[in-house]
Amino acid sequence: MDEIRLIEVKEDILADNNRLADELRTRLKEKGTLLINIMSSPGSGKTSLILKTIDALGEDIRLGVIEADIESKVDAEKVSLRGVPVVQIRTGGFCHLDANMVNQGLEAMEQHTVDVLMIENVGNLVCPAEFDTGAHKNVMILSVPEGDDKPLKYPLMFSVCDVLLINKIDYLALADFDGEALRRHVFALNPTIKIFEVSCKTGEGIPDWAAWLREQREAFVKEWS
């Protein structure tokens, strides 16, 4: 049967990927670069979050961004306008980043010293959850208009993430969105996940997210100094 063959291929690929991701994670720790992988559906606000984060963190933390896009470079251009080093990876049809693609991104970023490197993964709640990028922390965005039932449909994504950002809370008044039900489903999958409510449009909640990122960076540096 077709599916069985496909699964075998996938398992081989996943095992190779996990090995490379572990190597990357260790290498980056030694360099003092905290790697943050940001995942979500298309249009949930990954680029907006990155832009808001750049503004919120200020200049004492040196940032870098790896932008994954199937085809276009619109996101990379927006980030670049903020004066932050950015590498764009065109996945050319692939629906996720893997550790090898991130490794190529790191090589292209080599001339910069980066404290916190944010990856904008491909907009997809499925495959990015399966492919370890080598990140130290995985972050997902769920935007209010997508609905509160997403943990039931994409449980792996909610399980592998350290942080859930509920974005577009400025839509709450209009949306049929049960925040309590969402939290119940999410915590059932992942009891230790950290949740922040934000609006990349109004800026609400961004300072709390930025403070968390600063703490991670400090803990990371302390561990290795």
Next chain:
Amino acid sequence: MDEIRLIEVKEDILADNNRLADELRTRLKEKGTLLINIMSSPGSGKTSLILKTIDALGEDIRLGVIEADIESKVDAEKVSLRGVPVVQIRTGGFCHLDANMVNQGLEAMEQHTVDVLMIENVGNLVCPAEFDTGAHKNVMILSVPEGDDKPLKYPLMFSVCDVLLINKIDYLALADFDGEALRRHVFALNPTIKIFEVSCKTGEGIPDWAAWLREQREAFVKEWS
């Protein structure tokens, strides 16, 4: 390099899939079943559209639904409550439906006579665009909160579809959404695509979409009688 190996595997799989999809399409035409494949990001409104379509088409057209979900059965249950035959395919981690999975769905639906069979594909703008399901018409939903730049990022999806439904137009007042820019990008990729603006919440635009579906069904029957 890792990617090159992956591409080869993918090409083999795609070639096999295309053959099976063509067989399916012909077989369904002979049976008089119009197969409609509905694709979108997670949370754009696929299930809501299917429910609204069931209500709008009434009982003179016999409907059926194939629901793809990674894990849960919430969508299938919602459809089933409408009294329409529904088959659920749990893709178990796969981020798209392929022709083989649809074929299995059809076998499970065999005891029903179905005029229009709607597939709710996995919520994803990437892989579902690459895997032909055997559908006669491909339909995508883009919801207003996702933004007007999606054709730049997911061009293949917009290229392979016969219809684009712009959903959640009740959010237009709140959203920073340039409908003209969207249309320009979409028509550059796909000059013959049919666009409907709808709101599955208020019902606006649903009659036009339902009328189009009726026309397709009539043309389909005429062609084979």
